[in-house]
Amino acid sequence: MKCEEAKLLLADYWAQTLRDQDEMELEAHFATCPACREETVRLESMWKGLAALPPEEPDSKMRSRFYESLGAYRLGAESRAKKWWPLSPALQIAASFAILALGLAGGYALRTDNTSDQVAQLREEVTGMRQLVALSLLQQQSASERLRGVGYAFRAEPSNTEVLAALVSAINNDASVNVRLAAVDALHTFSGSPSTRQAVMEALPKQNVPLVQVALIDLLVDFKDRQARPELRRLASDESVNDGVKQRALWALETLQ
Amino acid sequence: MKKLIATTFLAAMAAGSLRAQDQTKVAFPNPGQPRKLVVDSMMGSVTVRGYDGQEVIIETSGGRSPARKRTSEPPPGMHRIGSNGGDVNITTQDNTIRINGNILSGPANMTIQVPVQTSVTVKTLSGKELLIENINGEIEANNMNGNVQIVNVSGSVVAHSMNGKVTASLNTVMPDKAMSFSSFNGDVDVTLPGGVKANVKLKTDRGDMFTDFDIKLDPTSPPTVTADKNAKKTRVRSDRSTTGSINGGGPEIQFTSYNGDIVIHKK
Numbered sequence: 248m249k250c251e252e253a254k255l256l257l258a259d260y261w262a263q264t265l266r267d268q269d270e271m272e273l274e275a276h277f278a279t280c281p282a283c284r285e286e287t288v289r290l291e292s293m294w295k296g297l298a299a300l301p302p303e304e305p306d307s308k309m310r311s312r313f314y315e316s317l318g319a320y321r322l323g324a325e326s327r328a329k330k331w332w333p334l335s336p337a338l339q340i341a342a343s344f345a346i347l348a349l350g351l352a353g354g355y356a357l358r359t360d361n362t363s364d365q366v367a368q369l370r371e372e373v374t375g376m377r378q379l380v381a382l383s384l385l386q387q388q389s390a391s392e393r394l395r396g397v398g399y400a401f402r403a404e405p406s407n408t409e410v411l412a413a414l415v416s417a418i419n420n421d422a423s424v425n426v427r428l429a430a431v432d433a434l435h436t437f438s439g440s441p442s443t444r445q446a447v448m449e450a451l452p453k454q455n456v457p458l459v460q461v462a463l464i465d466l467l468v469d470f471k472d473r474q475a476r477p478e479l480r481r482l483a484s485d486e487s488v489n490d491g492v493k494q495r496a497l498w499a500l501e502t503l504q
Numbered sequence: 505m506k507k508l509i510a511t512t513f514l515a516a517m518a519a520g521s522l523r524a525q526d527q528t529k530v531a532f533p534n535p536g537q538p539r540k541l542v543v544d545s546m547m548g549s550v551t552v553r554g555y556d557g558q559e560v561i562i563e564t565s566g567g568r569s570p571a572r573k574r575t576s577e578p579p580p581g582m583h584r585i586g587s588n589g590g591d592v593n594i595t596t597q598d599n600t601i602r603i604n605g606n607i608l609s610g611p612a613n614m615t616i617q618v619p620v621q622t623s624v625t626v627k628t629l630s631g632k633e634l635l636i637e638n639i640n641g642e643i644e645a646n647n648m649n650g651n652v653q654i655v656n657v658s659g660s661v662v663a664h665s666m667n668g669k670v671t672a673s674l675n676t677v678m679p680d681k682a683m684s685f686s687s688f689n690g691d692v693d694v695t696l697p698g699g700v701k702a703n704v705k706l707k708t709d710r711g712d713m714f715t716d717f718d719i720k721l722d723p724t725s726p727p728t729v730t731a732d733k734n735a736k737k738t739r740v741r742s743d744r745s746t747t748g749s750i751n752g753g754g755p756e757i758q759f760t761s762y763n764g765d766i767v768i769h770k771k
């Protein structure tokens with residue numbers, strides 16, 4: 248057995264769900280490979296640390312969210328065509344594996360610290376799981392998944408700077424114009440914070456997609472942000488800017504008088 | 505975790521290139537696994553069509569001019585450095601086949617046939633037409649200066665054109681996927697199955713919005729609605745985003761245009 252193959256079996260090994268034959272082969276591999284053996288011992292304490300984490304106390308919001316999504320799932324399940332059945336659970340399993348891998352990798356990076364520090368750190372991460380879902384979905388290859396990530400960001404704490412940063416990064420860099428648009432929309436929820444206004448002001452000159460430029464201008468008008476006027480004036484007089492965008496900037500200047 | 509590790513470690517690379525008016529076939533390494541096709545074309549129209557087969561069949565036409573189409577045989581004992589500049593470059597990684605148009609070969613039209621169950625991502629800069637048809641999977645389409653036309657597909661669609669019209673017609677919609685359709689200067693014309701459950705968000709600045717769906721508008725959205733009996737469609741008009749739900753609501757579908765109309769048809 249090679250080291251790579253052994254690593255694939257570790258999670259099952261700790262969970263004691265490995266087939267007898269695989270377990271024997273894995274143990275035989277440990278006997279011959281000190282590196283894998285050491286790593287396994289180190290990560291096993293991590294694994295047990297994870298199991299010792301206290302369960303997150305559901306608050307009342309979480310309860311109502313759960314029933315909402317259960318209701319939505321039921322409605323969806325009735326109309327769902329059969330061929331879609333395996334897709335959704337498979338994705339869920341893949342996502343949980345990804346989160347598990349993230350936890351393991353995090354623990355591995357922190358392996359020199361003592362266990363209680365690791366557990367404390369992990370507890371923090373578990374609390375931020377909703378943000379994590381938004382942030383990790385925003386990193387997906389599929390534009391549809393990233394759109395879902397923006398949807399989660401809508402429901403994040405308006406003060407969460409990490410989610411704000413991820414949304415701004417999506418506006419500036421996402422390969423899909425549609426994801427950029429959705430991210431601008433999501434910033435409406437964050438309108439209260441000055442850092443959001445600042446981020447939108449900085450994003451506008453970087454943006455080169457007309458539809459997104461217009462959405463950002465509309466957002467500034469919505470914020471009633473008069474500090475945006477110099478940038479709007481610049482846009483309105485820039486030769487390289489799309490005519491429609493220029494007109495929108497002029498309209499915004501009038502509105503923000 | 506297995507999936508993650510497999511993606512990281514088992515990345516198999518294969519490369520090839522082909523010349524004008526050529527047909528090339530590429531197979532997905534794992535036919536049983538989810539398949540993905542990624543096309544990045546600079547110039548020329550692109551058609552991606554699902555067919556009853558397992559391979560990807562790529563046909564190009566109108567590529568580099570004959571005068572420049574010259575291929576020297578390598579001198580004895582030597583080999584070529586890099587490819588000799590064909591019309592497209594094809595790479596395979598995991599179960600994703602990538603096709604990149606070669607900007608030096610000028611406008612080349614591409615027709616690509618793929619198995620029906622394939623996720624498709626196409627980006628073109630100045631393709632006249634981007635057509636995707638008969639596909640069942642996740643579809644992403646972006647055509648800067650031309651039209652995007654998506655016909656007879658199932659799954660999910662995320663589509664954008666800056667200067668062209670975006671037309672999409674879906675037979676079935678994947679129930680948990682978000683979708684989005686947008687154009688700056690063109691119309692957005694989308695046909696969805698009658699039973700689709702969705703939360704919709706619509707916005708056009710200069711155009712009109714029409715639908716024959718019964719959209720339940722959110723009380724917070726500020727539109728004025730007038731029934732246009734002649735057209736048998738409900739006319740929705742607003743300066744800001746209009747939000748609402750179809751058939752009780754579901755995943756979000758966003759429709760955006762600046763200068764164009766938005767039309768949502770019930771299939």
